[in-house]
Amino acid sequence: MIKDPVCGMALSENTAKEKLVYQGRTHYFCSTLCKQMFEREPDRYALSAKKNEKKSSTLS
């Protein structure tokens, strides 16, 4: 299952209207608007998408 990082809508590769590769990850979007919002603040959305992963405070 793929999630639109902007609006949180559940998507599949077939239903996603837009996709964007950011920092080596492919992000899928339900609409061009969501993609544009991601492009405006990619770190904000990319970080929230990462929330489910184990956070390591020893980066850098």
Ligand SMILES: [Zn+2]
């Ligand atoms: Zn969306």
